[in-house]
Amino acid sequence: MTETTRRQALLISATLLAGTAFGLTPALAQTFPARPITMVVPFAAGGSTDVVARIIAQKMSEGLGQQVIVENVAGAGGSTGAARVAKAEPDGYTILMGTVATHALNPLMLKRKPYDAVTDFTPISLLVVVPNVLVVHPSLPAKTVPELIALLKADPSKYNYASSGVGTPLHLSGELFKTMAKVNMQHIAYRGAGPALNDVVAGQVPIMFDNLPSSSEFIRAGTLRGIAVTTKERAPSFPDMPTIAEGGLSGYETYTWNALFAPPKTPKEIVDRLNAEALKAVKDPAVQERLKTFSATVVGSTPEALGEHVKAEIAKWTPVVKEAGVQID
Structure with a gap:
């Protein structure tokens, strides 16, 4: 051949x-x-x-x-x-x-x-x-998104926020909030949502972005205050909790x-x-x-x-x- x-x-x-x-x-x-x-x-x-x-x-x-x-x-x-x-x-x-x-x-x-x-x-x-959710320790004097933004602007170096780790959706939910609200918070990264929640419930860190399912029981028990959910629409499980967009940050949405x-x-x-x-x-x-x-x-x-x-x-x-x-x- x-x-x-x-x-x-x-x-x-x-x-x-x-x-x-x-x-x-x-x-x-x-x-x-x-x-x-x-x-x-x-x-x-x-x-x-x-x-x-x-x-x-x-x-x-x-x-x-x-x-x-x-x-x-x-x-x-x-x-x-x-x-x-x-x-x-x-x-x-x-x-x-x-x-x-x-x-x-x-x-x-x-x-x-x-x-x-x-x-x-x-x-x-x-x-x-x-949905994700913005929660705070009950001792923090802010019950709404506008009140929290005012608090952060009044003292830009005072407050920290927790998340489940660097680069997680929860960390970046906080960074998006900072960018859109033009405020400053120091990020405290934890190895998982559990340890972060423990410190926020204990008052060691005043603010956290978390998955709503993880924080639900603490919100219902009153050991955390739910400020707002991060989705475009309100969460069916917490119909009275507003969205962050409703709180003044139009277009904010994470999940x-x-x-x-x-x-x-x-x-x-x-x-x-x-x-x-x-x-x-x-x-x-x-x-x-x-x-x-x-x-x-x-x-x-x-x-x-x-x-x-x-x-x-x-x-x-x-x-x-x-x-x-x-x-x-």
Whole structure:
């Protein structure tokens, strides 16, 4: 066989293989899923993302006819688990329960980028939004957002605020507040919301931005004062608590959200099937009741809407991260 003939044969073989592969995609999509699906949660078990994942995974399992197994892959603020899904086979059998951390904050703050939040994932659906909340120790003489802003402006070097750690959505909620209100507070970073809450309840730090579910029992008990929620709308679990935007910072909005993503180049037929089952899950009355217990607001979006949401979140947080000067190795 001459060199020219050999090249022609290789080209024909490659063309046939490519055609076969493309031809198999619809067939594979039609039989999907044929085995269990792994839903990667990029944080430790027990947190709000893990809870949402397990509720959704259980319901999706019923509709898909295959078990959706939750696997916790913690590390690097969620980036370890997210990177694993970004590099997985695009067959629908490995999906990610992503968050604002994995798809907006980490990509902006990490010096080494393990993935591109936009191009390295296929969006499936934005599932829920969980409010954050601005709380203070009851001894602080401020009961509203305007009163707190006035207090901070009157003595710019006096007050500190706590968060669950550097670079977390809660830390950046505080930085966004500072920027928009034109006030100063010293950030006190803790290793988790639990230790931070303990010090705020004890009066060691007067102010904190927290996930609403974590602070709820303290607000109801009166050991913390809920000033305002950080979402655009009031939280159903605390209908009398105003939003920060209502308090005078028009346009202020932060929250924790959970969304499903697949690896890049996952076939549309498979994405559509996963999206349909995710939407069925979040619309189920029993699922909604469970999600309401920790103030989660159900969204249930199209893949396209989630893709636009990620881009919007990156655009929103870019100036905040830059202003805060947060960089993580």
